[in-house]
Amino acid sequence: MAGSRRPFAPLRNLNAKIAAVPMIVTVLVVFVGCTLWTVVYSFTSSRSLPTLDFVGMDQYVRLFRTSRWTVSLKNLAIFGVLSLSFSLVLGFILAALMDQKIRFENTFRTIFLYPHALSFIVTGLVWQWILTPAYGVQKVVRDLGFETFTFPILTDGRFTIYAIVIAGLWQGTGLVMALMLAGLRNIDDEIWKAARVDGIPAWKTYLFIIIPMMRPVFITTLVIISATIVKVYDLVVALTNGGPGISSEVPAKYVYDLMFSRGNLGQGLAASTIMLTTVLIILVPWALLEFRPRYRKGEVSK
Amino acid sequence: MTKLHSVSIKDLSLNFGSISVLKNLNIEVADGEFLVLLGPSGCGKSTLLNCIAGLLDISDGQIFIKGKNVTWEEPKDRGIGMVFQSYALYPQMTVEKNLSFGLRVAGLPAAEIQNRIAHAAEILQIGPLLQRKPAELSGGQRQRVAIGRALVRDVDVFLFDEPLSNLDAKLRSELRVEIKRLHHKLANTMIYVTHDQIEALTLADRIAVMKGGLIQQLDDPLTIYNKPRNLFVASFIGSPAMNFLKGEIAGTNGSRVFRVADLDISLAGYEAQQPLAPGHTVIFGFRPEHIAISDQPGSAGRSCEAVVDLDEPMGADSLVWLKVAGKAISVRVDSGRRYQPGEKVFLIFNPAMASLFDAVTENRL
Amino acid sequence: MSSSLSSAEPRGSRPKRFLSPASIMIYSALLVAAIYYLIPLYVMIMTSLKGMPEIRLGNIFSPPVEVTFQPWATAWNSACTGLYCEGIKVGFFNSMKILVPSVILSIIIASVNGYALSNWRFKGSELFFTALIFGAFIPYQVMLYPLVIITRQLGIFGTLTGVVVIHTIFGMPILTLLFRNYFVSLPPELFKAARVDGAGFWRIFLQIMLPMSLPIFVVAVILQVTGIWNDFLFGVIFAGTKNFPMTVQLNNIVNSTQGVKEYNVNMAATILTGAVPLLVYFFSGKYFVRGIAAGAVKG
Numbered sequence: 001m002a003g004s005r006r007p008f009a010p011l012r013n014l015n016a017k018i019a020a021v022p023m024i025v026t027v028l029v030v031f032v033g034c035t036l037w038t039v040v041y042s043f044t045s046s047r048s049l050p051t052l053d054f055v056g057m058d059q060y061v062r063l064f065r066t067s068r069w070t071v072s073l074k075n076l077a078i079f080g081v082l083s084l085s086f087s088l089v090l091g092f093i094l095a096a097l098m099d100q101k102i103r104f105e106n107t108f109r110t111i112f113l114y115p116h117a118l119s120f121i122v123t124g125l126v127w128q129w130i131l132t133p134a135y136g137v138q139k140v141v142r143d144l145g146f147e148t149f150t151f152p153i154l155t156d157g158r159f160t161i162y163a164i165v166i167a168g169l170w171q172g173t174g175l176v177m178a179l180m181l182a183g184l185r186n187i188d189d190e191i192w193k194a195a196r197v198d199g200i201p202a203w204k205t206y207l208f209i210i211i212p213m214m215r216p217v218f219i220t221t222l223v224i225i226s227a228t229i230v231k232v233y234d235l236v237v238a239l240t241n242g243g244p245g246i247s248s249e250v251p252a253k254y255v256y257d258l259m260f261s262r263g264n265l266g267q268g269l270a271a272s273t274i275m276l277t278t279v280l281i282i283l284v285p286w287a288l289l290e291f292r293p294r295y296r297k298g299e300v301s302k
Numbered sequence: 303m304t305k306l307h308s309v310s311i312k313d314l315s316l317n318f319g320s321i322s323v324l325k326n327l328n329i330e331v332a333d334g335e336f337l338v339l340l341g342p343s344g345c346g347k348s349t350l351l352n353c354i355a356g357l358l359d360i361s362d363g364q365i366f367i368k369g370k371n372v373t374w375e376e377p378k379d380r381g382i383g384m385v386f387q388s389y390a391l392y393p394q395m396t397v398e399k400n401l402s403f404g405l406r407v408a409g410l411p412a413a414e415i416q417n418r419i420a421h422a423a424e425i426l427q428i429g430p431l432l433q434r435k436p437a438e439l440s441g442g443q444r445q446r447v448a449i450g451r452a453l454v455r456d457v458d459v460f461l462f463d464e465p466l467s468n469l470d471a472k473l474r475s476e477l478r479v480e481i482k483r484l485h486h487k488l489a490n491t492m493i494y495v496t497h498d499q500i501e502a503l504t505l506a507d508r509i510a511v512m513k514g515g516l517i518q519q520l521d522d523p524l525t526i527y528n529k530p531r532n533l534f535v536a537s538f539i540g541s542p543a544m545n546f547l548k549g550e551i552a553g554t555n556g557s558r559v560f561r562v563a564d565l566d567i568s569l570a571g572y573e574a575q576q577p578l579a580p581g582h583t584v585i586f587g588f589r590p591e592h593i594a595i596s597d598q599p600g601s602a603g604r605s606c607e608a609v610v611d612l613d614e615p616m617g618a619d620s621l622v623w624l625k626v627a628g629k630a631i632s633v634r635v636d637s638g639r640r641y642q643p644g645e646k647v648f649l650i651f652n653p654a655m656a657s658l659f660d661a662v663t664e665n666r667l
Numbered sequence: 668m669s670s671s672l673s674s675a676e677p678r679g680s681r682p683k684r685f686l687s688p689a690s691i692m693i694y695s696a697l698l699v700a701a702i703y704y705l706i707p708l709y710v711m712i713m714t715s716l717k718g719m720p721e722i723r724l725g726n727i728f729s730p731p732v733e734v735t736f737q738p739w740a741t742a743w744n745s746a747c748t749g750l751y752c753e754g755i756k757v758g759f760f761n762s763m764k765i766l767v768p769s770v771i772l773s774i775i776i777a778s779v780n781g782y783a784l785s786n787w788r789f790k791g792s793e794l795f796f797t798a799l800i801f802g803a804f805i806p807y808q809v810m811l812y813p814l815v816i817i818t819r820q821l822g823i824f825g826t827l828t829g830v831v832v833i834h835t836i837f838g839m840p841i842l843t844l845l846f847r848n849y850f851v852s853l854p855p856e857l858f859k860a861a862r863v864d865g866a867g868f869w870r871i872f873l874q875i876m877l878p879m880s881l882p883i884f885v886v887a888v889i890l891q892v893t894g895i896w897n898d899f900l901f902g903v904i905f906a907g908t909k910n911f912p913m914t915v916q917l918n919n920i921v922n923s924t925q926g927v928k929e930y931n932v933n934m935a936a937t938i939l940t941g942a943v944p945l946l947v948y949f950f951s952g953k954y955f956v957r958g959i960a961a962g963a964v965k966g
Contacts, residue, residue: 015868016787031802034813117948119897122941190390198404199378212394234899255808272808373677
């Protein structure tokens with residue numbers, strides 16, 4: 001359009017830029033700014049108030065000498081590995097069962113998914129009650145006649161993290177099921193027909209054809225669950241509050257306690273930086289995998 | 303035909319709940335025949351193919367393949383191979399694994415599997431692709447691998463479910479030729495579902511035109527094209543479509559005419575399947591290429607005057623739109639001469655190539 | 668099922684047994700799983716309807732001999748949080764006060780933002796959007812303390828405004844993703860036609876996009892209502908003691924160390940806290956499922 005003047009570049013599409021201001025502020029100030037602040041101050045000697053007195057890796061050295069932190073990390077590892085493997089396996093099995101053209105599918109889905117609507121606090125408190133030795137599962141089994149039965153999952157520090165795993169699976173497996181079911185429903189019906197014409201039994205079709213085809217769904221689910229696992233906090237607060245002793249502490253709770261209850265900011269910031277690093281280790285390879293340029297695809301089927 | 307029946311379908315019906323999808327179908331497919339199931343979407347053609355494959359459970363009737371009652375057999379035991387619209391190749395496996403997977407599950411000896419793959423690869427010329435994955439193949443190559451998967455099963459009957467509809471027009475016509483060549487080479491029975499009439503007309507030994515779960519006509523392509531059994535087949539087949547005029551039978555016994563408005567068209571030469579009664583309301587159908595345009599009137603009763611409405615040049619020929627008895631009709635003419643809107647011309651009919659349908663039952667007379 | 672074995676020729680549909688071994692296995696596996704999922708709900712309700720003596724004697728799975736609603740009344744009106752004994756209702760109303768403005772504000776901001784990102788992209792908009800989505804994966808703990816400093820500087824730390832702003836910030840990635848993907852999926856011709864007709868940014872949004880977007884707004888509301896109601900961390904840090912949301916109050920009631928534990932009251936309070944998201948879930952059905960597919964990122 002010769003003759004008509006273009007508006008000054010930054011003012012073009014101004015409304016959209018105004019609409020995006022909250023996003024830009026959030027990204028720059030909160031996601032980038034606050035994260036950088038935390039990383040920088042984790043190298044200082046800050047205690048109850050932040051100071052810019054840099055002490056190198058001191059906070060990290062001290063952090064990894066603190067048994068409460070190492071226990072937290074170990075618990076996170078146990079919780080993470082068990083939650084991931086069980087929720088993926090059980091979630092997939094449930095989804096595969098749901099995909100068999102069953103009746104009452106909606107009822108089953110509602111049942112498997114309702115815990116996901118609840119707060120971790122609610123989940124934690126319910127399971128605390130069910131697992132309480134004096135009244136819960138242990139008492140019920142003893143009442144059945146097994147009088148020496150012990151189930152000290154909340155009282156013996158060696159086992160408490162497994163109570164958190166049980167409660168977490170109860171809340172989270174339904175979500176995995178829903179994601180997997182959506183993945184299964186996305187599979188071209190003709191693949192199943194082709195496998196049937198080829199005479200491949202259903203379990204082999206799942207194992208050798210369907211699961212390999214669902215790799216992207218598995219990876220995405222894995223990343224999503226991993227990110228929530230690293231953040232696990234409310235569930236522990238409600239179910240065990242880290243106890244008995246420090247047996248069920250987790251990193252997110254460690255960060256909160258040192259920052260807001262104990263006034264040891266440097267430790268809290270160093271611990272949260274480690275959490276960030278953990279997430280990055282999961283996230284970066286996934287992002288590279290997900291957003292790498294795709295090679296030529298030919299005609300996309302249907 | 304005295305040849306052995308390869309596939310025979312007897313009284314086949316399929317209901318989904320209260321909806322009747324296929325209604326009492328009977329088809330005999332000869333050994334080595336290429337049968338095309340043709341029809342608009344929702345006519346039941348793919349459903350019928352899935353029933354033959356055993357992928358859908360039928361409600362009533364029987365299916366025989368090579369004389370064996372396979373009504374209750376699993377797809378793998380029916381002696382069929384199937385090629386799907388989306389190809390349905392297993393995406394994480396190489397071409398070779400795609401071809402061999404079913405055979406390995408069936409427990410065939412490795413040497414035999416190797417032989418069959420080599421044979422299929424040679425016929426389909428996919429030898430160099432064996433170690434690739436489906437995502438690395440072009441549409442045409444994937445199609446060939448899908449055919450290969452049916453081929454290695456060493457079966458008598460091939461089922462094709464709209465195998466070319468995902469491809470672009472050029473590739474589609476190339477692969478159409480390849481499938482026809484393959485049929486000549488293998489000489490086995492093929493049942494092929496499509497909604498594309500060109501595919502049907504070019505490939506088929508016989509075409510079954512379907513609508514509403516019923517077979518409208520089962521005949522060789524030329525008969526389907528020239529002597530459609532009812533109004534649906536006549537209007538579904540042919541592009542540009544057949545012209546229709548509604549009128550009535552008139553004239554004396556020796557020389558029946560079709561009368562519409564003040565126009566009489568002689569029916570001399572039309573092979574009626576039943577006596578044409580005067581006063582009978584009928585639909586007179588004629589294809590655009592079975593009528594000619596002339597500057598002079600033709601013999602009486604075979605010609606009429608018409609005014610050109612529009613001229614559509616299509617390259618090899620032109621489609622001229624005219625008004626006859628108040629209705630628009632199209633005529634296919636040589637593209638050598640252009641016609642101007644408003645130009646007065648004469649149309650020459652050819653009753654021997656026309657079709658007459660009962661206006662009520664819509665069946666051919 | 669070979670034809671030679673049966674006297675009658677196979678005809679019609681394959682013979683089906685009423686209960687094949689395969690379907691028995693499928694349904695029993697699903698039933699066992701369903702029971703596992705329902706047990707906590709069952710135990711919660713049963714416990715909340717019993718008196719304390721019955722709880723001490725009986726087992727948690729047995730239904731109440733004598734049904735009492737007293738624990739529910741106590742939980743609502745007079746349960747003690749360790750500081751005062753005004754029941755969980757205080758938390759309920761606090762949660763409502765947090766919920767309503769947070770849901771409205773976050774959805775307004777995210778829907779307009781998602782619309783800008785889908786139809787009015789500008790230089791850098793995709794970069795910011797990607798950064799926003801990645802931000803959703805950063806553990807909250809990393810950003811907590813600087814946010815405390817910022818909100819304190821702004822004078823909104825420990826206030827309703829503070830916690831509403833925090834919810835709006837952390838709801839932004841998932842909601843923006845939801846709205847952007849939805850607006851991208853609408854036919855672009857619609858947008859082009861409106862522009863040719865001379866409509867601008869806001870007019871297209873309000874008169875063309877909004878009327879077509881009711882379902883996605885429902886999904887967003889469900890996502891935010893359940894997410895914000897269930898929050899604990901932001902409430903405990905940013906809302907201030909007198910604005911503690913229901914989850915925080917609930918935890919204080921149940922896990923406060925003083926006095927005799929009244930399990931029936933605790934369970935009644937727990938059900939009451941879970942009731943809002945549960946009702947939303949049961950009545951929203953497919954919208955909830957649609958939300959979690961996108962909301963899964965939030966976790």
